[in-house]
Amino acid sequence: MKPILEYKDYHLFMQDYYDYRKSHGAFSWREFSKLAGFSSPNFLKLVCMGQSNLSLVKVELVAKAMGLVAYEGEYFRQLVIFGNAVKDSVKKAALLEMERIAREHKARVVDSETFQYYESWKYPVLRELAPMMPGAQPRKLADECKEYVSAEEVRDILAFLVKAGFLKKKGDKVYTQTEKSVTGSPEALPIAIRAMHKEMGNMAVRAVDRYKASERYFTGMTIGVNEANYSRIVAEIDSCARKIAAIANETENLNQVYGLNFQLFPFTNKIEGGSNA
Known part of the structure; x- marks a missing residue:
């Protein structure tokens, strides 16, 4: 999915996040809502549909559930303020802050x-x-x-x-x-x-x-996987990579260059009819 800095609508960003997770393995609105601390299993679905708004009280929990840290979390907060605001002055202030964050942390593709x-x-x-x-x-x-x-x-x-x-x-x-x-x-x-x-x-x-x-x-490990949890693992690695990039980008006083590689690859052929049962 697109980086959060390319979004101006938090409903759309949350929907794209849900669709991305869903396409990479088992993920439901119930699980999404539970991760964000909501008792209603469909509340975040209603938010994404525009039938409910996300309160500022819950912004941090929802951001954490989506793996947003550092400037990504702050940008999401401003997205919510912008999207929920009624007064033009509040919308303008949020939009200016979003633009500032985007300028400072824009990623070159x-x-x-x-x-x-x-x-x-x-x-x-x-x-x-x-x-x-x-x-x-x-x-x-x-x-x-x-x-x-x-x-x-x-x-x-x-x-x-x-x-x-x-x-x-x-x-x-x-x-x-x-x-x-x-x-x-x-x-x-x-x-x-x-x-x-x-x-x-x-x-x-x-x-x-x-x-x-x-x-x-x-560090490393040898694990057994199938198509479903392989996709979930890849999504988790992708989320971790974004978190690490956000941590690195928020620091100005740098003094060394490091390389970070994530590696996940097969050790065996697929076993037809294989089971741990």
């Missing part, structure tokens, strides 16, 4: 014209690193990277990031990000994005022995 961004880990890493080191020479930026990159590459990559609109140059070697985060469109660049996943996976393998346990976090 990479399209086919800028697929070069996904050719190597160096592009997203330098996009994060350069703003942390205002005035730094390309050689210094290269030296701070754990994986090898030459000063010449850094210079060329920074020029590309500025030209493509991923970074904005202010003065001499001072860079700022044009958007808080960058995501890959699922419709575009499938080959480039797959290549990036492979590269990041290889870097993660090296990280197991390369860094102390206090510098990296790895």
